[in-house]
Amino acid sequence: MNNALQALEKAKVHMKRAMAACNDEDIEVAVTWAFYAYENAVVAAAERFGINWKKNHFSKAQAARELHNKKYLSIDVGDKIEEFNALRKDV
Numbered sequence: 001m002n003n004a005l006q007a008l009e010k011a012k013v014h015m016k017r018a019m020a021a022c023n024d025e026d027i028e029v030a031v032t033w034a035f036y037a038y039e040n041a042v043v044a045a046a047e048r049f050g051i052n053w054k055k056n057h058f059s060k061a062q063a064a065r066e067l068h069n070k071k072y073l074s075i076d077v078g079d080k081i082e083e084f085n086a087l088r089k090d091v
Helices: 003-023 027-049 057-069 078-090
Strands: none
Touching: 003 027, 027 057, 027 078, 057 078
């Protein structure tokens, strides 16, 4: 399996965990897994379209912006990555 597909599979697992935590009203866990779901979805797209990224939150947010600017993603989720990163540290 290539890197894009592996990252996409991770994003799906993380989103399921986030949704389960929401159902359990465990906000701290939900925010954390939602954050990782966003990041892995961006990594999957970046790998697919040849956008460089590094293993840090800032780089993944930048990759999200680049994916949006190049019209690979219809929305810019870079701000969401930064917001969820801050939220998970706060909860």
